Amino acid sequence: MSVSLRSMAKDQKGVVVSVNVRGELGRRIRDMGLIPGTEFRIVGRAPLKDPVALRMKGFTITLRNNEADFITVKVEE
């Protein structure tokens, strides 16, 4: 089942299905290596629940919830 990255809970793992945004934001996300097929794990959220931090391919990236909205993921059970 594919959901938005925003809805994922801490410590959940997932795989990126698609990145549905172009322009600067889309490019930044892709430059970071967050492209379809990427496995990641939610490592935490900032004290006010936003932004969110993901661990993937040997590093950690953060993005805001409204940016995570553009990323569709398949959650691993």
Next chain:
Amino acid sequence: MSDNFFVAVSGQPNCGKSTMFNALTGSTARVGNYPGITVDRTEGYYTNDGVSVHLVDLPGTYSLTSYSMEEVVARNVIVDEKPDVVINMLDATSLERSLYLAVQFMEIGVPVVLGLNMMDEVKKKGIRIDAQKLSKLIGVPVIECVARRGIGKDELMAAVQQVADKTKGKWTPVNISYGHDLDPAIDEMSALIKENEFMTDRYDPHWLAVKYLEEDEIVIKNGRESGPLYGQLEAIVKRVSEHVNKTLNTYPEAILADYRYGFINSILKQGVISREDNLRFDSSDKIDKVLTHKFMGPLIMFGVMYAMFYITFTFGAYPQGWVENGFGWISSTIGSLLPDGLLKSMLVSGVIDGVGAVMGFTPLILIMFAMLVFLEDLGYMARVAYMVDRVFRMFGLHGMSIMPFIMAGGLPGGCAVPGVMTCRTLRSPKERIATILTAPFMICGAKATAYIMLVGAFYPESATSVMFFLVLISWGLALCVGRLLRWTALKGESTPFVMELPPYRIPTLHGVAIHTWDRVWQYIKKAGTVILAISILMWALMTFPQLPPERVQAYDAQRTAVTAQSQNWDGSGEQKTTKLDEMISRINYSEGEEALKTSYAGRMSDFISPVTNLAGFPWQANISFIGAFAAKEVFVSTMSTAYSLGDEDPDNAATLSSKIAADPAWSPAVVWSVFIFMMVYVPCMVTVAVIIRETNWKWGLFSVFGSLGFGYALSVLIYQFGTLLGY
């Protein structure tokens, strides 16, 4: 082949690129700025065995698009300055993403040497990387490095020389296949580009076609100026874009990225890399569990900030004192050597005191930057931005904006100069400028002295709470004006927060020292020259025109008369001397006051009084505000002169306070009008110089006149409403 190459060092942020650059260039590294922008341009030389290589350190970028200043700079250096070789440092612990930049260099065609950095960490993590195989598959030399210990630097340069000898300046772009949807379009476009020689003097046709598909803003803009072919190219892009959107529900730029990563993966999967589960915990995650914890995180953050603040202003006070004493000594020496007169007055009051005030900040900036560079290199600043981003975003600012606010006096006693300079950590131009323009609202040390004097005069009972309230107002104003600016002059989407939380790494002493010194030196050089000009101007405004000779003579006559009279006074000799001194100094102050009122500054004060009367400023405050543009401390000393106290010591705020408290001109409405104006009206000239240096003249002027207008409007409102309500 000559032994003098031009080599660019590049890499993604946090890959150890600058560490390697420093190891290669040693003490020859020098920082400048790219013209017109604040991205640092570091250059240096590597010499070994008669080989001399000129190196330039490109800003850290994840890719070579045209969104951020850093990316544009990196690309322009490659395209316009045509380095013989690019050294691309890679963080071997995240090899896949690191190669993304390398692939883009190879697509442009510049000869590349890869430096596989952090091989020690890779081995510790149990990951095995076959550098030789990678080199064979990707077709460029790959050198294993540990930049922190300088391992691999000579091998890198040997590889650079080999590559330079082999390529002899010829570029061979690597063409990656982008699949059956894009490849035909790329071929079609590059054929057209070649045929029409469309920007081919600068770019490779294939690369240009790819950039058109990526909808690269700069390429499209340059294309439109270069000839009629752009229409055809844009039509092809539109056609392809609609096609992939319909059939695959995606965009060409996404396909390009996917294929680049696909290309990288196909190489890595051929036995280049073998590793364990890469989503596992490492030590950075464990540290983050505490440092970004829901409750602990913010607490620790405030602790760290408070400590930085405390260290800067407590320990910085000593060297600051030495520098000031040094200038004081120079000032008194010159004062005693030169005869009284305008030249002496200008040198002492204008040049030495003005420049001395600026140089006094140098130790503070040095200490603060050393700590800031340390925290940044350590990886902590990214966590701070992560934690506070949500709050600052509501005001149109960025998580990183918190540091400049704190430094500028978010905890009173700071200073806007290092505060504005701290804004360099902000990557996005709009949020950065919004922060630069609002950080000076904070209550810096100089404003704090004026507030202490005024609060002491009017609210002696509740001084602490009034001060605290003022601090809250300064934060509120800064944040709200930030919001306002982002809605108006700095309108635009907030910059994406997609950001790496780099692993914690203890920075090298050498790196911290170099970075700190570079910034301090730039401050001394650039701010120093602007300040010199402004302080001479301020001196002139407060000195000319001088009192007419008959007035000076009249004061001289008064002094002579008093001295003569004193012979006939009653009392002991000592009492007489004390009384005489008192009378003389009273006359001196009267003369000073009259001189001040006669000077251009005084006349300006008179001239603007119809305007400032709307805000209710007493004339003493009026003239003090003019002087306080030079440095906010001047407010207190000018007030003390203006109130003609027989008190030589302008720091003696208590006496001044009581005098002001007794002046009926200061109604509560006036007091608060002055309070708020003082907070907002203009940054001091040192800060303005730094704002200009960090942005441009336009924003410097905007900062001066924008804050002036805003402060004035607030003060008028406060005074008029306050008076209306009977305060």
